[in-house]
Each structure stands twice: as structure tokens, then as C-alpha cells.
Amino acid sequence: MTDIQYRLAQKRQILGTFPGPKSVELDARRKAVVAGGVASSVPVYVADADGGIITDVDGNSFIDLGSGIAVTSVGASDSNVxxxxxxxxxxxxxxxxxxxxxxxxxxxxxxxxxxxxxxxxxxxxxxxxxxxxxxxxxxxxxxxxxxxxxxxxxxxxxxxxxxxxxxxxxxxxxxxxxxxxxxxxxxxxxxxxxxxxxxxxxxxxxxxxxxxxxxxxxxxxxxxxxxxxxxxxxxxxxxxxxxxxxxxxxxxxxxxxxxxxxxxxxxxxxxxxxxxxxxxxxxxxxxxxxxxxxxxxxxxxxxxxxxxxxxxxxxxxxxxxxxxxxxxxxxxxxxxxxxHDLNGRARNIERIVTARLTALAEEMGDAGIIGDIRGRGAMMAVELVKPGTANTTKEINAEATKAIAAACLQAGVVILTCGTYGNVIRLLPPLVISEELLTDGLDVLCEAIRKAA
Missing domain, CATH: 3.40.640.10 (Type I PLP-dependent aspartate aminotransferase-like (Major domain))
Structure with missing residues (x-):
């Protein structure tokens, strides 16, 4: 796999108030002209994106673990594209x-x-x-x-x-x-x-x-x-x-x-x-x-x-x-x-994500909220259940899923949720994300899961 050159610094950073004043202003303009049926899960407006980073109009930098719902696999501003x-x-x-x-x-x-x-x-x-x-x-x-x-x-x-x-x-x-x-x-x-x-x-x-x-x-x-x-x-x-x-x-x-x-x-x-x-x-x-x-x-x-x-x-x-x-x-x-052998990079992402989440599940034990860790490549997911039910009744925990997504965003990490029951966190990082940035994002996610439990 060849090295990937990034245009933006691959580092998360949250400055001051969140969301920032420019995003708040844009959101007010949006509500006056965009139909309410179009929803956005993240309340910030994008100014730039590259590799595994999204920068908003207020200068905040977020780790992107969603890739625009699996679209920007090669990054949002790949030089070839x-x-x-x-x-x-x-x-x-x-x-x-x-x-x-x-x-x-x-x-x-x-x-x-x-x-x-x-x-x-x-x-x-x-x-x-x-x-x-x-x-x-x-x-x-x-x-x-x-x-x-x-x-x-x-x-x-x-x-x-x-x-x-x-x-x-x-x-x-x-x-x-x-x-x-x-x-x-x-x-x-x-x-x-x-x-x-x-x-x-x-x-x-x-x-x-x-x-x-x-x-x-x-x-x-x-x-x-x-x-x-x-x-x-x-x-x-x-x-x-x-x-x-x-x-x-x-x-x-x-x-x-x-x-x-x-x-x-x-x-x-x-x-x-x-x-x-x-x-x-x-x-x-x-x-x-x-x-x-x-x-x-x-x-x-x-x-x-x-x-x-x-x-x-x-x-x-x-x-x-x-x-x-x-x-x-x-x-x-x-x-x-x-x-860049993005198939190989996807398999490496799977190894990193699986190891981190499996270790967290073992750390939390039977009283934890991780019910299932599944997926392939850079299409990974965690299904969340009520504490202590992972191996028994497997009760849906949509509330924790929402709370974890919100906590990650506050810390500068964009993650997506999904599932028929609304209790699944899905990870879809750009395939060009660096291991360091992915690890940082997983640190934030694991801490949010611990707190939600």
C-alpha cells in the first residue's frame, strides 16, 4: 500500500462554542428556505474535507467515520478525482x-x-x-x-x-x-x-x-x-x-x-x-x-x-x-x-476496529451494553442493548445509541446510527483514513460507550 498525502491536517479540533456562530447563522437561513422533511444529523456546516477530516465553517475539525454514508471512500477531495x-x-x-x-x-x-x-x-x-x-x-x-x-x-x-x-x-x-x-x-x-x-x-x-x-x-x-x-x-x-x-x-x-x-x-x-x-x-x-x-x-x-x-x-x-x-x-x-490498495486498507480497518471493540466488550463484561460487533472491512457496526441483556433478552437500547452519537460529535467525531430498531452504531470511515486518526476516533467512541453504560 502506497503512502497517502493529505491536504488538510489530519487532527480533530473543537474550538469554543459548539456549534459555532457561523453554523448557527447558516442553520437559521436553512430553516427559512429548506423543507423540514430534509433532516441533517450533524448541526454544523462544512467548509472543507480531506482524508478522514471534515472542517466546518467555524474552524472545527471532525474525524469522519461516516464518509457521507459510504460515498467518499477515497476521501472527499482525492487528488485524482x-x-x-x-x-x-x-x-x-x-x-x-x-x-x-x-x-x-x-x-x-x-x-x-x-x-x-x-x-x-x-x-x-x-x-x-x-x-x-x-x-x-x-x-x-x-x-x-x-x-x-x-x-x-x-x-x-x-x-x-x-x-x-x-x-x-x-x-x-x-x-x-x-x-x-x-x-x-x-x-x-x-x-x-x-x-x-x-x-x-x-x-x-x-x-x-x-x-x-x-x-x-x-x-x-x-x-x-x-x-x-x-x-x-x-x-x-x-x-x-x-x-x-x-x-x-x-x-x-x-x-x-x-x-x-x-x-x-x-x-x-x-x-x-x-x-x-x-x-x-x-x-x-x-x-x-x-x-x-x-x-x-x-x-x-x-x-x-x-x-x-x-x-x-x-x-x-x-x-x-x-x-x-x-x-x-x-x-x-x-x-x-x-x-492505494483500498481493499487492503479496508481489511486493516476491520482488524483495528474489531480488536478495539472486542476488548471494550470484554472489559465491560456481562453487564455491558455491547450486544454484537459485526461487519466486514470498513463497514463495521456495534449493536447496543440494555445493560446485562447481551446474551439473554437482547433488549433494544436506542437511547444509548443516540447518546453515544451525540457525545462523539461533541468531542469531534462524526458517527452514524442505523438499524431497524435504531440501536446500531455504524462505522464507515474513508478507506484512506490514517491509522492514527482512526485510533483517535475509536478512543472517543469507546469512552462514549463506557459513559452510556
Whole structure:
């Protein structure tokens, strides 16, 4: 792994009042013009960001353990991305690939066809957001199979459009009062090792889901199975070994399109290019976004050539899909991922985080609030429970989760929460974060957990 040069000092620093006066002023302006439905978890306004540091308008510097929800994996101002964007902007900002195409779109497709799992012939289409990618993957599956039903899972999150809200499991804040939703969406149980009533192997959990599919829908009516190899918003749930391969094998046997939603887990986030690779699963279609664009809005679906080419000309696309600036940023971000071996860095982050949190859990003992430590690479999570219930009733502790996030922020560390029950702390540091900065952030997090307990 090559050394990474940072533009900003990689050190947290909180000055004076928090939030500072400039952030307070900006927040007042915001409330006068921005709809209340758009919420922000951190009450400070960003002025600069680099590596693992975010600096606000009042000069405070925060350790970034969220990466803009797994978007800025290469950092928020990676030099390769900045240079590529500047170069592209100097030539043209948009022509629409559906009107006058350009090479960078083709180059991104070539990269994705090579990087996604499997050696089969593939085709790629570019879009703008993760939700848009998921919607188009469903369109392809339905058209190619001539079937309607789509199977999704408990705790799933797939987006905020009407169709992707139907695919998403959690009601608040994503779905409540926004219906009615798109039909022919069916939900089955996920493998959630920590919260299974009894120890359930991955193959058995998959057979439980398959049994429900066959009884309630019928295999010959299912167009696709849509699953996050590691669930994101639902709580960073890593299914038991064997769950994904068993589902994928059943899908193949029954002509069902297996769609891996890798929007959050893709692009070195879990220590592999895609989380599906940890168990050797080769999806029929992969949906991608977030880390793909180095911070610019870009998404994609890459799938088997026979499926993707089944769609009639003009059936896929969009005005801004594969915007040339976003394509330039994507190619540069992938270059950085390769140059700095960000898969290796993600695996190192996993080792550091796991060691620290495991030691803390052992220190706190049976009376502690750490129920589960899970994840892969730089996609790690801690599930919090009421004191002394980690190995018994596993009672939800959403209150402690909120308190820990707030305490970390006050100390200069940005962390995110998630989970169906609101009791999971998720860690998504930029893959370019230094070990020293990551360790400092974990020091703050561990102290906040101790106090919350």
C-alpha cells in the first residue's frame, strides 16, 4: 500500500462554542428556505474535507467515520478525482449519452464489467442514484423473465422512490404516509444471526425464506430476488455463511434473476471490490452507487449480457445518467482504489476496529451494553442493548445509541446510527483514513460507550 498525502491536517479540533456562530447563522437561513422533511444529523456546516477530516465553517475539525454514508471512500477531495473533474469541466459538462455519446461512459462500463463478480459476458447502464439503479434492475428482471414478483427481505433498505420504498422494510422515516406503493413486492425473513430465536445456519435460514417464496408466490412467478449482501440501513447485518449461496443457487435453478444491491457495500468497502465476493456469489445483476463516483452522483447496473440486452433500445437511460463529469470522477476514484490498495486498507480497518471493540466488550463484561460487533472491512457496526441483556433478552437500547452519537460529535467525531430498531452504531470511515486518526476516533467512541453504560 502506497503512502497517502493529505491536504488538510489530519487532527480533530473543537474550538469554543459548539456549534459555532457561523453554523448557527447558516442553520437559521436553512430553516427559512429548506423543507423540514430534509433532516441533517450533524448541526454544523462544512467548509472543507480531506482524508478522514471534515472542517466546518467555524474552524472545527471532525474525524469522519461516516464518509457521507459510504460515498467518499477515497476521501472527499482525492487528488485524482479533483484533477479529472477539472479536466472534464474544461471540455464539456453534459451532452446526454442518449444523444451524443462520449468515451468516458464506455470506459466506466468497461471497468465495471471487469470488476464485478463473474467472468461471463456483461453489459452496464449508468444512472444517477442508488434508488434509480435498483428500479432499473427490477425493470430488467421483469422484462427478461416475463414475470412480475420481486422478493425483498426484512430489514432491507433500497431507496426512497415509490418502487424502492415498497422494497424497503422500515416504515419510519422512509415509508409512512407516502403510499400506496408499487405492487408485486414480497418480503421474506433475512438471516440475522444475532437475533435469531435459535442458532440457525445460513443454509437453513435460506431454506426458510425459499419455503415462504414457494408457498406464497410460486417460483415460476418470481422475476427476481433483491438482496443487500450486507444490509446497510437495516443494521449492517451480515447473513450467516451459506445464506447467500443457497439463495443464489435456488434462483439459478428456477430462472429467477439474483440481484445484489451493492450500493453501500461495493467498491472496496468490505475488503473486496464487492461484498458478494466473500462467499463466492456471482449475481445476475449488481446495483452500484455511493463509492462508485468519488463523491459525484453516479450509479450503475451491471448484469449478464443476455438479461441486459433483452431490453429494447430506448428502454433504459435518463437525461443525466452517466454524466461526463461523474464518469471522469468514477474512473479517477477507481484509479485511486487500485493505486492505494483500498481493499487492503479496508481489511486493516476491520482488524483495528474489531480488536478495539472486542476488548471494550470484554472489559465491560456481562453487564455491558455491547450486544454484537459485526461487519466486514470498513463497514463495521456495534449493536447496543440494555445493560446485562447481551446474551439473554437482547433488549433494544436506542437511547444509548443516540447518546453515544451525540457525545462523539461533541468531542469531534462524526458517527452514524442505523438499524431497524435504531440501536446500531455504524462505522464507515474513508478507506484512506490514517491509522492514527482512526485510533483517535475509536478512543472517543469507546469512552462514549463506557459513559452510556
Amino acid at each position: 479533483v484533477e479529472a473533474v477539472r479536466e472534464q469541466v474544461g471540455h464539456f459538462t453534459h451532452t446526454c449519452f442518449m444523444v451524443t455519446p462520449y468515451e468516458s461512459y464506455v470506459a466506466v462500463a468497461e471497468e465495471l464489467n471487469a470488476l464485478t463478480p463473474g467472468t461471463h459476458q456483461k453489459r452496464t447502464v449508468l444512472f444517477n442514484s442508488g434508488a434509480e439503479a435498483v428500479e432499473n434492475a427490477v425493470k430488467v428482471a421483469r422484462l427478461a423473465t416475463g414475470r412480475d414478483a420481486i422478493v425483498a427481505f426484512d430489514h432491507a433498505y433500497h431507496g426512497r422512490t415509490n418502487l424502492t420504498m415498497a422494497l424497503t422494510a422500515k416504515a419510519m422515516p422512509y415509508k409512512r404516509n407516502f403510499g400506496p406503493f408499487a405492487p408485486e413486492i414480497y418480503r421474506v425473513p433475512m438471516s440475522y444471526p444475532y437475533r435469531e430465536e435459535s442458532e440457525l445456519k445460513g443454509q437453513d435460514a435460506a431454506r426458510r425464506a425459499i419455503s415462504m417464496i414457494e408457498k406464497q408466490i410460486g417460483a415460476d412467478a418470481v422475476a427476481g430476488i433483491l438482496i443487500e449482501p450486507i444490509q446497510g440501513e437495516g443494521g449492517f447485518i451480515v447473513p450467516a455463511d451459506g445464506f447467500l449461496p443457497t439463495l443464489a443457487a435456488w434462483a439459478k435453478e428456477n430462472g429467477v434473476v439474483f440481484i445484489a444491491d451493492e450500493v453501500q457495500s461495493g467498491f472496496c468497502r468490505t475488503g473486496e471490490w464487492f461484498a458478494s465476493e466473500h462467499e463466492g456469489v456471482v449475481p445476475d445483476i449488481v446495483t452500484m452507487a455511493k463509492g462508485i463516483g468519488g463523491g459525484l452522483p453516479l450509479s450503475a447496473i451491471t448484469g449478464r449480457a443476455d438479461l441486459m440486452d433483452a431490453v429494447h433500445p430506448g428502454g433504459l437511460g435518463g437525461t443525466y445518467g452517466g454524466n461526463p463529469i461523474a464518469c471522469a470522477a468514477s474512473l479517477a476514484a477507481i484509479k485511486t482504489m487500485k493505486e
